[in-house]
Structure formats: structure tokens, C-alpha cells
Amino acid sequence: MAEATEYTAKDIRVLKGLEAVRNRPAMYVGTTGPRGLHHILYEVVDNSIDEVFAGACDRIEVTLYEDGSAEVVDNGRGIPVDEHPTEKRSALEVVMTTLHAGGKFGGGGYKVSGGLHGVGVSCTNALSEWLEVEVSRDGAKWYQRYERGKPVTKVEKRGSARGTGTRVRFLPDAQIFESTTFDFDTVARRLRELAYLAGGVRITLRDRRGPQQREEVFYYKGGIRAYVEHLNEGTDVLHKPIFFRGEREGVEVEIAIQYNDGIHETILSYANAIHTAEGGTHLSGFKSAVTAAVNNYAFSSGMRKEKQRRLTGDEVREGMTAVISVKLRNPQFEGQTKTKLGNSEIEGLVYSIVYEGLSDFLAENPAIARRIVNKAETAARANDAARRAAEATRKTALSGASLPGKLADCSSRNPEESELFLVEGDSAGGNAKQARDSRFQAILPLRGVIINVEKNRLDRVLSNEEIRAIITALGTGITTHSGNGDVENGGEEATSKFDLSKLRYHRIIVMADADVDGSHIRTLVLTFFFRYMQPLIRAGHLYIAQPPLYRVKAGKETHYALDDEALKALLDRLGKRVTVYRFKGLSEMDPDDLAQTTMEPATRKLRQVTLEEAEEASRIISVLMGDNVEQRREFLVQHAKATQDLDLWA
Ligand code: 0RA
Secondary structure: OHHHHHHHHOOHHHHHHHHHHOOOOOHOOOOOOOHHHHHHHHHHHHHHHHHHHOOOEEEEEEEEEEOEEEEEEEEEOOOOOOOOOOOOOHHHHHHHOOOOOOHHHHHOOOHHHOOOOOHHHHHHOOEEEEEEEEHHHHHHHEEEEEOOOHHOOOHHEEEEEOOOEEEEEEOOOOOOOOOOOOOOOHHHHHHHHHHHHHOOEEEEEEEEOOOOEEEEOOOOOOHHHHHHHHHHOOOHHHOOOOOOOOOOOOOOEEEEEEEEEOOOOEEEEEEEEEOOEEEEHHHHHHHHHHHHHHHHHHHOOOOOOOOOOOOOOHHHOOOOEEEEEOOOOOOOOOOOOOOEOOOHHHHHHHHHHHHHHHHHHHHOOOHHHHHHHHHHHHHHHHHHHHHHHHHHHOOOOHHHHHOOOEOOOOOOOOOHHHHEEEEOOOOHHHHHHOOOOOOOEEEEOOOOOOOOOOOOOHHHHHOOOOHHHHHHHOOOOOOOOOOOOOOOOOOOOOOOOOOOOHHHEEEEEEEOOOOOOHHHHHHHHHHHHHHHOHHHHHHHHHHHHEEOOOEEEOOOEEEOOOOHHHHHHHHHHHOOOOEEEEEOHHHOOOOOHHHHHHHHHOOOEEEEEOOHHHHHHHHHHHHHHHHOHHHHHHHHHHHHHHHHHHHHHH
16 A cells, blocks of 8 residues: 555554554453443544533434444534644544544543543554544545554545534454444443433434344433433432532533432442542542531521531432532543542532532522431431440340350350240359350349339339349340330330340240249249240240259159149159158259259250230239239238148148
8 A cells, every 4th residue: 555655654653552552452442342342432432522522512423334333423623634733644644543642632622531541532443444534624524544543545635514523434353352243222321321411412323233223312401410310210309400510720510419209329420421430539529518518508597406416428318319520631540440530639629519509509499408408317317216226236235245244154156056044043043053054054143133114114124233134135125115004115215126136045044943932033024024025925935944842762763843743643653762852942952953853955844935924924013013902912812822832841
């Protein structure tokens, strides 16, 4: 090619440049897969979008052809064709063949594609089997063709033209790309995004490949206002989009905000039309400004009182959908995927534009402002409630430090195999500690009197040391509703929600003497569980240990009898050469006796507590404490009888 040799001598550096792109394409367009392929199309489109941003273009047409080529036509100013001052050849050729000849020759305007890889349209040229460009400018049409980045024609004049614009058509090089097939939906997505961001440009996408030809037009007069409305489709919105723009130090900022009644936050940020998925300084400036402006309005309008805390950023942004678009001269892209804007000067700049813009809007639209503040306050209340619940749970949680000092815990942390014995009295507790299998059995001695939960308010119940130790050891918290008119709720501050999944032991075993005191304690404990941990009873986690009343020795054999009835049956079976011993209480049982009869799972006798039994216990307690003298007398007589019966066997 005669023309080609004309260029070689003085353009050796340039040709080397495009050769570098061909040698290591992934370095310039990311990958040689589908992403890279689409990238070289976007490089051309981005140049047209620059013309839109410069106010010089309102139409872009993208066509995917049957032969595998793609075409981008715009009605911008057209690439300059006159001789380049230093390169001494057509500026058009310099733009198309010089790596990174972007930046509009140092002129005005933003370089959209200066973002992701910043390679410009010459890269598309380098990675195309062929590329043709046609420029309409100064009343004439100019044309040039390239193959794999090298000009194969001069810049030729091809008749006259009305208006201005650029047409670029290229065939991606199959030697470079793994696949050279453009995906309509992928291209459509990017063009739609650009149409929203550029606002007012009509972008047409045509598919001329195969039988199913398609065409889509993206035109959004409202720009990013229409974008947030699109993002909010299918939600209930609180207001029309809030929009403001500002320009400072050559940086353009555009913001659109629209709240919906949901709890999700959707903020899309862009720098020079590049989606900054990792955010950056424009996003952080926006967030701080929104938090400040909404709080300022909430407090100065009196909606929020002086003594109340500030609304947090997360609260202020619940249900917010927003698009942030900034345009700046030298974007710095950082982060894992190079999609985080790093320019530090942008943060304060965006902050002041957003703070001012949003504050003005709130002041001028009090009805909408109230809706937004109300929404944030709802979020704040939910957060506070959740925090209180978490705090209460934390206090009663698993951490060893917060467990009651009296608790002799087991070593297992598996609730399913773990058991907690609530043992009446310190000395019985000491015996139980010796008798237990410490791997899965924990002991909590209950000394002194358990508070009567039927008679006392929640705050006093919770101040009782024994009750507190039980709650803390179990880890579940308590239910706040008592289901009893006599018991006042101490306020949600004082209590947490009951959470059965936090239960540290799946068997809670009440172990008390088989006498009147023991019965009293059992009844009080059952009443507490009935009032404050009912789900635990329903789930079958509460048991009563049944220590035997008698030990019977027949020669070398040792037998135990739970009660009088059992003893009678035992004596009948064994004959008369036996020694009967009646235990006076848990505290005087040998650890061996205790282990075998009451604690060892294989040999002990447990009784699961039913809800009915627990309810009965609470009734007994209210009768005992109640004013009905008849009932009380009857109750005491019953108990005295039981005591007498026991004494007969002593
Ligand atoms: C360099 C300078 C100017 C515009 C362009 C390039 C330009 C490139 C492409 C690529 C596709 N469409 C395009 N449109 C314009 C500025 C021209 C001027 O100042 O007149």
C-alpha cells in the first residue's frame, strides 16, 4: 500500500503504540472476552456522549450489523480533520491512530472514557479488523479507512454535508477477541444508563443481525430524575424526585433523590458517566450532606426535640433511591475494580452542593420534609428497640463473665446435651456438685427465698438475686407480657424479649426436698417459669427431679423408693431382712446416692413439667398470698397433712 509507506517514517512511535495495544489487548480493554469486546464499542459511544455533555449533540444511533460490525453515528461537532499543528497530518488520523490522543487535544470538555481504561477510540481501531470513519464538518464529508489500526486510505473528501457529526463503523478483530458477537441486551443496558445520565439525548439501538431484528430508543428528558423514577418502579414513592445541580471549580454535580416507603437504600454514583460501584469521595460527600441536612431540618423545625439523639446516616437513608452524577477533569479511579472515585477535592465540593440543595428543598417543601423525617424517625425507633433487645440479650448471654458466680457450669457448650439443676439450698448444691457429671451437668444453688412473682412488680422480681441468676444462666431473657393483671410491666427498658434459641440448657431440672419447704420452693420456681418463660415450658425443657425418700438395703443390694407407695411395693417384693433408711433431705444424701437416684440419666426419675402443672403452681401461690382466708386455711391443712404423713415414716 503506497499510502501506508508514506506514514511509516514519521509515525513509527505511533504505530508502535497501537502495536502495543494489539500485543497486549487485555492491558487496554481489560479482557479479550465479552467485556473487552463491548468495551471497544463503548469507547466510541463515550466519545459521542462527550459531545452530548458539551451540548453539541442530541442524537446517537448504534447499529449491530449482520457482518459482525458495529456502527455509532452522532450529530456532534465531528472529529476535526484539519492538519494537526505538530503531527503535520489530519487531526482525524491522529485521533484514530494515536494511543491516548484523547483529552480533546487539551481543550475543554470532559473525557468520559478517560475513566475506566482511558484508551480512546484509537484502541477500538487497533483491535478492529477494519474501521471506517466519516466526519461531517465545515460543509463537507471526510472519510478514512484503517485495517488493524493502520490507515489504508488517506483522509478523503467525499462530497458535501449538511450539519456536523461522526460515523464510526468497525469489525472487531477475531484474531484478538474470543468472541466477536455483541449482545443486544448488554449494549442496551449501557445505552439506557447513558441516556439517563446525559438526559435529553435520543439514543437508538438497532439490531440488523439475522431474522429477529430489533430496535430500541432510549430518550429520557428528565435525565437522572427519570432514572430514580425508573429505579423506584413498583414501589410506593413518598414524593416526586428531588433534583438539584451545581457547578464549582469546574466540577459539575447532579443529584436526584426519591424516597419510597421501603427500607432499602439504592444509591447509584457516577463519575464522568462511569458507574462507580465502589463509591468514593462523591458518594461520601453526598451521604454526610444528607445526614446533616435532614438532621438540621428535623431539629430546627421542632420535629425532633433538643434532648433526642441525632438521626444516623443509615436511618436518614432508609427507603432512599438516589443517583449522583459528577463530571470532573481528571478522575482518579481506585479500588479493587477501579470503580472508586479517589479525587479528595470532590468530597467537600459535593457536600456543600448537596447540603445547600437539600436544605433549600426541605425548607420550601415542608410536607415532603415531614414525610422524610418521619420515615427516618421510624427507622431510629426500630434501631433503638433492636439495640435495647440486643443489650438485654447480651447481658444475659453466654459470656462466662456475665454468668452468676454461684453457677457451677458444665463444660459442654451444646445446649442439647446440657442440663441445669436448680438446687434448693447451698449444702444440697454442694452435694449435687460432687454427684454431677460436670461435662454436661451444671448446678445453680438457690439459697434463701425465691421472690413471689405473683405479688411483686417486674422491677422487683428482676432485682431478686435468685431470679436474676436463673435468667442469666439460661440466656433466653424473659417475656415482658406477664399475662397477669397483678404484675405490672416494668417497662421495656428493663426487659428483653424471650428467645428460646438462646437457651443454654435443654433440660432445666428443679431439685428440691420432698418436704413442705421443698414444695414451697418448687411452687415458686414453677410460678416464675409460668409467668416469664412460658415458651420454655411448652417446649418441654422444664423438669422436676424426684429424689427418693427411702434407701432400702437387702444384703449387698441397695434399692431406693420414691415415696411411700413405692416403698410398700419394694418391701413386699424383698421380704423382711431389709434396712430402711429415710432421707431427711437432699443435703444429707451421699453424692453416690444422689448421683444414682436423681442425677444420672440412666437411673434417675425425672418428671417433665406440663403447662397445667405450672399454672396450678401459680394458682397455689396466689391462694397462699391471697386474702381468701377459707382457701388459705384449706391449703395449709393439706400441707400439714402431707407433713404429718412424712413424719409417720421417719
Ligand atoms: C476530538 C475533538 C473534538 C471532538 C472529537 C474528537 C469527537 C470524537 C468523536 C468520536 C465519535 N464521535 C465524536 N465526536 C467528536 C472537538 C471538536 C471541536 O472542538 O470542534
